[in-house]
Amino acid sequence: MRDGKESVRAWRKVQPPADLFADGWSTAVRSSAECLGWAWGLVGVIVFAIAMPAHAGDLPDRENVGGPAIHPVQYRGVPGFDLRNAIIPRGEIRSGGPPKDGIPALTDPAVVEAGRATYLNAADRVVGVAIAEESRAYPLRILNYHEVVNDRLGDVPIAVTYCPLCDSVAVFDRRRDGRLLEFGVSGLLFNSNVLMYDRGGEPESLWSQVAARGVSGPEAGTVLKTLPVQLTTWADWQTRHPGTTVLAEETGFRRDYRTTPYASYFSSRNLMFPVRPLSNRLPLKMPVLGVWTGEAARAYPISAFGSADRTLEQELGGKRFQMVFDSRSQSMRVEEAEGDIQWMYSFWFAWYAFRPHTEVYGPGK
Numbered sequence: 001m002r003d004g005k006e007s008v009r010a011w012r013k014v015q016p017p018a019d020l021f022a023d024g025w026s027t028a029v030r031s032s033a034e035c036l037g038w039a040w041g042l043v044g045v046i047v048f049a050i051a052m053p054a055h056a057g058d059l060p061d062r063e064n065v066g067g068p069a070i071h072p073v074q075y076r077g078v079p080g081f082d083l084r085n086a087i088i089p090r091g092e093i094r095s096g097g098p099p100k101d102g103i104p105a106l107t108d109p110a111v112v113e114a115g116r117a118t119y120l121n122a123a124d125r126v127v128g129v130a131i132a133e134e135s136r137a138y139p140l141r142i143l144n145y146h147e148v149v150n151d152r153l154g155d156v157p158i159a160v161t162y163c164p165l166c167d168s169v170a171v172f173d174r175r176r177d178g179r180l181l182e183f184g185v186s187g188l189l190f191n192s193n194v195l196m197y198d199r200g201g202e203p204e205s206l207w208s209q210v211a212a213r214g215v216s217g218p219e220a221g222t223v224l225k226t227l228p229v230q231l232t233t234w235a236d237w238q239t240r241h242p243g244t245t246v247l248a249e250e251t252g253f254r255r256d257y258r259t260t261p262y263a264s265y266f267s268s269r270n271l272m273f274p275v276r277p278l279s280n281r282l283p284l285k286m287p288v289l290g291v292w293t294g295e296a297a298r299a300y301p302i303s304a305f306g307s308a309d310r311t312l313e314q315e316l317g318g319k320r321f322q323m324v325f326d327s328r329s330q331s332m333r334v335e336e337a338e339g340d341i342q343w344m345y346s347f348w349f350a351w352y353a354f355r356p357h358t359e360v361y362g363p364g365k
Contacts, residue, residue: 081186082203086216088190093206094273096165096189100197103185105148110248111136114238117246119257122235127169128244129229131156135241137234138162142247144262145255147194148183149247150174158227159183161209163194164262165272167287168210168346173225183207190215191353192273210346210354228334231289231345236329275353281360284349289332290358291343293317297358299351300332304361314361316341323361 080100083090117137120126126137132154143149143162151158157174159181174181181198186206188195196207198219205217207224214222230237238244249257265272271284278284288299296317305325312323321337334343352358 080204081188081197081206081216083206083216085220086206087220088208088215092190092274092276093195094189096187096194096273098185098187100187101184102187103145103147104253105150105184105196106146106247106251107150107182109149109151110250111245112248114242114244114246117234119249120234120246122233124234125231126234126237126246127160127162127171127229127231128237128241129153129158129160129171129227130241131158131227135237135244136246137237137241137244138247139234139257141257141260142249142251142255144260145253145257146251147185148196150182156227159196160229161194161196163209163346163350165189165192165194165265166210166346166350167266167285168193168344168350169229169231170209170212170344171227171229172212173227176219176222189273191275191350192271193350193354208354210344210350212342212344226342226344228337229344230331230333232326232331232333233329236326236331271349275349277353277356278349279352279356281352282348284347286348287345288348288351289323289334289343289345290351290355291316291321291323291334291341292355293319293339293341295357297355298361299348299358300361301348302330302332304363305332 083093086093120139125140127140127143128135128137134154136151136153138149138160140162143160144164147162147164149160151160157180159172159174161170161172161183162168174183182200183196184199186195186197188206190208191210193208193210195215196209197204198207201217201219203217205214205219205222207213207219208215212224212226214220266285269284282288282299282301282303287302291298291300291314294317298316300323305327307327309327310325312325314321314323319338319341321341322335324333324335325331326333334341
């Protein structure tokens with residue numbers, strides 16, 4: 001047991017960024033010698049996955065729609081979810097490391113007034129949501145550790161979602177056919193993107209964040225309704241929404257929200273998990289604001305904007321909207337959108353993987 005304890009201590013020191021185990025999960029690993037071999041195996045496959053070439057320089061074509069081959073480098077067990085009617089390839093659903101609810105979603109969280117959010121810096125990135133007369137900021141430094149917040153703003157039950165591996169942000173309406181959905185984190189990924197699940201489903205369905213729809217279970221194929229969202233800095237959001245409230249640090253979980261476990265991942269060109277298709281039209285981790293309506297989709301890369309503020313009059317699928325770029329916060333947002341114009345934020349690789357038919361905005365368009 002002495003060697004086992006030393007091995008576990010060594011394993012805990014080299015946990016990869018995506019492996020954010022909940023306190024209970026860590027306790028279980030420490031107390032179970034049978035998990036020791038699995039733990040080291042997980043480290044090995046994740047190191048292998050990080051080493052896999054998956055950046056633009058490795059793609060042979062300008063557009064590599066097929067993408068690199070999917071290799072079985074991740075544990076594929078899917079306990080607790082019925083995948084018989086999955087609308088995505090079951091063999092490409094992968095474990096991200098933590099088990100179901102190992103990354104704990106928040107429900108009805110505590111919030112504070114802007115003046116009491118002393119834990120935020122001006123440049124901290126936040127997800128901003130405004131509905132009717134209410135506005136609220138959700139700091140990414142907290143979402144890094146929870147990924148889903150089941151909240152209510154005004155009279156609207158919302159799910160604020162963030163996947164650090166894709167830097168993807170989307171907000172969904174939780175109402176569905178007369179019932180209220182509450183989302184949790186399944187511990188599973190598809191195309192390196194979080195798969196959520198609906199707590200209390202009979203059985204529980206899996207939902208893809210970037211695809212914005214159910215992918216297995218009774219809700220397979222069900223489209224989620226997105227809500228307007230902004231990804232910007234705390235200073236910018238507070239300036240434009242001085243009456244905003246903020247997700248509080250007191251979440252009920254022991255986490256160090258002052259640090260990010262994804263710093264090395266964000267600074268690397270490589271992906272941690274297999275994704276297909278891929279395109280090298282843009283750097284894989286280029287931040288984009290993706291807009292869609294019906295079958296029409298367009299990506300707005302941050303690189304398309306210079307050093308000056310800009311407001312663009314845009315049209316997609318016959319619907320008009322404004323694209324606003326703020327140079328100080330280096331952020332993009334959609335305003336005055338007609339009809340069913342929807343949008344979300346993500347890295348380019350994730351947006352393209354789920355919408356390979358997308359257009360790409362460039363200067364002069």
